[in-house]
Amino acid sequence: MMRYILAIDQGTTSSRSIIFSESGEIMAIAQKEFAQSYPQDGWVEHSADDIWHSVLETLQKVFEKCALTPAGITSIGITNQRETTLIWNKSTGKAIYPAIVWQDRRTAEQCRQLSADPERVDYVKKTTGLLIDPYFSATKVNWILNNVEGAKAAAENGELLFGTVDCYLIWRLTGGQQHVTDATNASRTMLFNIHSQQWDKKLLDLFAIPECMLPEVKDCAADFGQLDTALLGRAIPIQGVAGDQQAALIGQTCFEKGMAKSTYGTGCFMILNTGDEPLVSENRLLATVAYRLNGKVTYGLEGSIFMAGATVQWLRDGLKLIDNAEETEALAQRARRNNGVFLVPAFTGLGAPYWDPDARGAILGLTRDTGISEIVAAGLQSVCYQTKDLQKAMESDGARPCTLRVDGGMANNDWVMGFLADILGAQVQRPVITETTALGAAYLAGLQAGIYTSLAELAGKWQVERTFTPRMTKAQRNEAYCNWKEAVSRIRSH
Ligand SMILES: Nc1ncnc2c1ncn2[C@@H]1O[C@H](COP(=O)(O)OP(=O)(O)O)[C@@H](O)[C@H]1O
Ligand SMILES: O=P(O)(O)OC[C@H](O)CO
Numbered sequence: 001m002m003r004y005i006l007a008i009d010q011g012t013t014s015s016r017s018i019i020f021s022e023s024g025e026i027m028a029i030a031q032k033e034f035a036q037s038y039p040q041d042g043w044v045e046h047s048a049d050d051i052w053h054s055v056l057e058t059l060q061k062v063f064e065k066c067a068l069t070p071a072g073i074t075s076i077g078i079t080n081q082r083e084t085t086l087i088w089n090k091s092t093g094k095a096i097y098p099a100i101v102w103q104d105r106r107t108a109e110q111c112r113q114l115s116a117d118p119e120r121v122d123y124v125k126k127t128t129g130l131l132i133d134p135y136f137s138a139t140k141v142n143w144i145l146n147n148v149e150g151a152k153a154a155a156e157n158g159e160l161l162f163g164t165v166d167c168y169l170i171w172r173l174t175g176g177q178q179h180v181t182d183a184t185n186a187s188r189t190m191l192f193n194i195h196s197q198q199w200d201k202k203l204l205d206l207f208a209i210p211e212c213m214l215p216e217v218k219d220c221a222a223d224f225g226q227l228d229t230a231l232l233g234r235a236i237p238i239q240g241v242a243g244d245q246q247a248a249l250i251g252q253t254c255f256e257k258g259m260a261k262s263t264y265g266t267g268c269f270m271i272l273n274t275g276d277e278p279l280v281s282e283n284r285l286l287a288t289v290a291y292r293l294n295g296k297v298t299y300g301l302e303g304s305i306f307m308a309g310a311t312v313q314w315l316r317d318g319l320k321l322i323d324n325a326e327e328t329e330a331l332a333q334r335a336r337r338n339n340g341v342f343l344v345p346a347f348t349g350l351g352a353p354y355w356d357p358d359a360r361g362a363i364l365g366l367t368r369d370t371g372i373s374e375i376v377a378a379g380l381q382s383v384c385y386q387t388k389d390l391q392k393a394m395e396s397d398g399a400r401p402c403t404l405r406v407d408g409g410m411a412n413n414d415w416v417m418g419f420l421a422d423i424l425g426a427q428v429q430r431p432v433i434t435e436t437t438a439l440g441a442a443y444l445a446g447l448q449a450g451i452y453t454s455l456a457e458l459a460g461k462w463q464v465e466r467t468f469t470p471r472m473t474k475a476q477r478n479e480a481y482c483n484w485k486e487a488v489s490r491i492r493s494h
Contacts, residue, residue, distance in 0.1 A: 003074045005445050006062070006236070007438035010055055010080040010165050011244065012101065012266050017058035018438040019068060022451050024461050026435060027068060030061035037098065042105035042348070048086055048095035051165065052172055059232065070232040075449035076173075077240030077441030078224075079247035080165040082188045085140035087151070087162050087213070093176055095168075096160065097148050100140040103306065105348060107139035108357050114139075120206075127203065129187065129194045129278050129287030131355060135304070137164060138190035142207040155210050162213040164189070166241050173238065175228035181215040182222070182241040183292035192217070194278055194289055197297065219292045220246075221448040240444025244437045245269040246290055249300065250444060251436030252405040253459040260394075260401035262387060263437070264410035267351070268308035270390045271300040272401050283393035284353040293447070293455075301399055303352040303390030307345040308383045309410045314347065315379050321372045325409065328376050332415045335377035338480075340365040342385075342487035343378035350488075353393040358493035365487075383410065384420040385484040391424055405429045407436040414466075421468035425477055428468040 002021050009016040014034065019027040032054040037045045063069060083102035088095045100106070115121055115132045124132050134140070141162055145151045154160050163171065167181040186192040186199075191209065193200045199214050218224065220242045226235040242250060245263060249271045252261040257275035262268060271290060278287035278299040290300035307314075312325045322328060342364045349357035363375060394401060404426060410416055411430055421428040433439055446452045472480075 003451050004068060004072050005075050005077060005442040005449070005451070006073045007077045007079065007441040007445070008055055008059070008169065009244065009438040009441065010051060010078070010169060012081045012103070015051065015054040015058050016438065017055070017062040018435060018442075019062055019066060019073070020439065020442040022446065024433060024439065026433070028062050028066035030058040030065060032057050040106070042108070044101040044104040045098040046084070046101055047098050048088070048168065051099060052169070055169060056231070070234045070236060073236050074451060075240070075445040076227065076236050076238045077443075077445030078166050078169060078238060079242055079244045079437050079441035080169070080185070082164060082185060082243035082245065083135055083137050084165050085137045085144070085162070086165065086168045087141065087144050087160050088168065088171070089154075090159055090161050093172065096151055097144045099165070100144065102135055103348065104140065105134050105357060107134040107143055110139050123202070124190065125280060127193050127200055128190050129280065130190050131284060131286070132190070133355060134357070136188060136190035138203065138207045138209070141209050145208065155213055158212045160213055161215070162209070163215055166243070167215045170224050170238060170241070173227055173231065174225035175230065178225035179215045180218055180224050182218055182220045183289045183297065184220060184243040184246040185241070186217045187289035188243060194287065194297070194299070197292070219295065221293055221444045223448065237449070238445070239448035240441050240446070242291060242440060242444060245271055245302065246300065247440030247444070248407055248436045249273065249290055249440065251433070251438070251440030252407065252431065253455070253462040254405060255455045255459055258402040259405070260403065261405045261407065261436070264308045264383065264406065264408035266308065266310045268305040268383060268387065268408070270303045270387060272394055272399055274299045274301050274399060279397055279399055281393070281397050283396045284355055285390070285393050285397060286352070301394060301397065303393060305383070305386045305390070306348055306351045309408070310347070311343070311345040311379045311382060312410065314345070315376055321376060328380055329413050329415045331373045332377040332380050335373040336369070339370065339374045340367070340483070341370055341374045341378040342484060343375065343382045344487050344491050345379070345382050346491055353389055354488070354492070356493050359491050362487070362491045364490060380413070380416045381419055383416065384423045385481065387420060388423050388481055388484070391426070401426070403427065403429060405431060407431065407434045417468045421470045422472035423477060423480065425470050425474070429464050430466045430468070432463040432465045
């Protein structure tokens, strides 16, 4: 009899529940967007209750969209926006402050001050694989404890719990029974030693975070507790958890050292599998836990770009040049070739490999015959050029990806994927199933449930839908990339 797995994908702008059959077929999807809140310049928050209710709604709705009932679900997997930070009261379950989202820059000044000490920068890098940046959870936890009245004392008294979104959801899904996370999410907090796989006492002291607030860290395929029966009428086990970018790597079955995936959603996150050892980057990339199974860690080298699909959203909502994201493909096809227009989308600074929070965006190279098509094309190309920046940084770290598998909303745009192959000078592979994030969570749950027996079995399921092959000459590629670098240099803050 066919078995089914339910994957919960809690993303930055929406929550989704997807039911997969054990063969990987999507049976039903329910999605719910929720509000983004920008209370001050550079601040981004989500209501904890909005996150929870959006997940709950999709959990119920997904069963209305297919003939299955909760009784037919063998296991649940969870994947989530990473780094986003929640602190809640252990007794009441109430969050003491909204979730501070990964994009939030409120602790930029604190990070600048912390980064002034090279020894500290080195310690953080060697221990956590990360750079000192507001992106990660540590300074967000510190900010909440310092800014919510009574929080510090309550935390010290053991009344408060910290968690990333996976952890908060598991707490609520299990009726407050489990305070647990997985190693991939832990590796994004800047509090976790990625070598020893323990919370790091020195970093907890640095950020004044009591250890009693922290969740237990489990493998990605493990027993994370059972669904509270009040929710769906059945105690279904939660057995797979990974941060969304790592889950995409798993869904893309990049299990061999040298394999890489790039996910083009709101931002773009490229992860290269580096095998049993973390590669501590000399080029401002991140060493991170790709997955941990049966206690064995596989590491990844990650480049994080903050603006990918978000640039398309800006073309739509900010400039009102387009009505929807899909239109960009036809418009870009109409753009004059080599028109010299570059859009650098540093709306909130630049992520990897620049890490320049004070850089700001620009459109360069405008002439009287520049039209909407050229600007739209430049917006799309900026995502590809930034991926090239990551590829270059990875190469300088001695780690060239052997293949690039792509997914996320923007990967559906053939023009973008064609240009990506051109500018990378490498093949770009798009799989049949592009819901790779949820699929990765389902695979993890399925491994723990015994539905799947090995990574090799999962790798055998991956199927390419289309391969994009470079057509640009080396000279054209070099010239275009040089012009991009020149455009970036014009907007850097230092
Ligand atoms: N055909 C397309 N061309 C360009 N961008 C697209 C296309 N389809 C979707 N997008 C962009 O991709 C993003 C949505 O992708 P998705 O993977 O759902 O993102 P997320 O999970 O981050 O919300 C949006 O920012 C949208 O602008
Ligand atoms: O929710 P997404 O898909 O934009 O992903 C967010 C990342 O996990 C942030 O690190």
